[in-house]
Amino acid sequence: MHLVVDIGNTDIVCGFYTETEWKVILRTPTHQPWSAIRMEHWIQKELTDKGFPEVKVESILISSVVPSVLTQIQKGLEHWVNYPVKVMGPKLYATLPIEVISPDEIGADLVANSVYAHTNYRSDVLIVDFGTALTFTLVDAQGKMKGVSIAPGLKTAVKSLFSETAQLPEVPLEMPNSALGHDTVSAIQSGILWGYVGMVKEMISRVKEERGPGVKVIATGGLSSILTPLEAYFDEVNKLITLEGLRIVAQQ
Numbered sequence: 702m703h704l705v706v707d708i709g710n711t712d713i714v715c716g717f718y719t720e721t722e723w724k725v726i727l728r729t730p731t732h733q734p735w736s737a738i739r740m741e742h743w744i745q746k747e748l749t750d751k752g753f754p755e756v757k758v759e760s761i762l763i764s765s766v767v768p769s770v771l772t773q774i775q776k777g778l779e780h781w782v783n784y785p786v787k788v789m790g791p792k793l794y795a796t797l798p799i800e801v802i803s804p805d806e807i808g809a810d811l812v813a814n815s816v817y818a819h820t821n822y823r824s825d826v827l828i829v830d831f832g833t834a835l836t837f838t839l840v841d842a843q844g845k846m847k848g849v850s851i852a853p854g855l856k857t858a859v860k861s862l863f864s865e866t867a868q869l870p871e872v873p874l875e876m877p878n879s880a881l882g883h884d885t886v887s888a889i890q891s892g893i894l895w896g897y898v899g900m901v902k903e904m905i906s907r908v909k910e911e912r913g914p915g916v917k918v919i920a921t922g923g924l925s926s927i928l929t930p931l932e933a934y935f936d937e938v939n940k941l942i943t944l945e946g947l948r949i950v951a952q953q
């Protein structure tokens with residue numbers, strides 16, 4: 702088997718795959734007191750629990766947007782498999798089938814998303830990633846990353862309102878039926894969820910105005926199925942896009 706790891710600002714996701722399919726996907730919170738040994742023990746225990754006690758992992762590629770966590774995760778994995786692990790970064794970007802925008806600043810997850818989009822569509826594609834941040838990335842037909850937009854993610858917006866106010870609670874991310882709320886919880890749900898529906902529609906429409914109506918729009922990230930009124934706007938909704946992109950990079 703082979704392994705790709707996506708270290709995001711909320712979760713670390715580990716995808717184990719063979720030539721033909723994903724075998725097992727593991728998820729754990731990013732913010733833990735990570736040490737190399739904690740990582741090695743966690744992955745061994747999870748694999749055993751999921752019915753893969755003695756896997757042979759032939760290659761590992763990591764994408765990280767959390768530098769403070771990367772070192773211990775990488776060390777733990779390298780100790781586990783006993784060979785160097787690859788990490789997404791500017792040196793690797795130079796070998797990709799896409800042209801990476803601002804290689805020293807760009808998030809590695811956005812690069813992986815772009816590799817997936819270009820490999821599968823070969824047209825203008827807008828990737829909407831509903832993670833800790835809500836990101837929009839445009840890749841053109843030649844595989845050039847043309848631009849990125851970054852906003853607070855849905856859960857980040859909810860948490861920020863809760864932590865910056867005295868009287869507003871943290872609310873579940875559920876689409877309200879009506880435009881305006883009738884109590885505090887539904888009022889916050891209205892503001893954030895309908896507000897974000899509007900934000901995503903506005904971004905899609907602006908990008909299509911600039912690039913033409915043929916732009917494909919694909920959605921990923923843990924929160925990509927919350928804004929149900931957007932379903933018709935997406936050509937694909939797939940929570941595995943970042944892992945799929947990493948797998949393409951690892952296999953090249």
Ligand SMILES: Nc1ncnc2c1ncn2[C@@H]1O[C@H](COP(=O)(O)OP(=O)(O)O)[C@@H](O)[C@H]1O
Pocket residue numbers: 708709710711712713831832833834856921922923924940
């Ligand atoms: N398969 C899933 N089903 C339901 N919720 C999920 C799933 N995966 C992730 N989430 C939730 O979606 C949120 C964003 O996750 P993710 O896209 O992995 O963010 P990041 O990449 O920033 O770490 C998290 O709060 C997580 O708990």
Ligand SMILES: CC(C)(COP(=O)(O)O)[C@@H](O)C(=O)NCCC(=O)O
Pocket residue numbers: 709710711766806807808809810811832833834835836849851854
């Ligand atoms: C934009 C992000 C915070 C998204 O991270 P995520 O929501 O997946 O945890 C991450 O890709 C990042 O830190 N990017 C660096 C800045 C940039 O891409 O321009």
Ligand SMILES: [K+]
Pocket residue numbers: 707709810830832922943
């Ligand atoms: K992500």
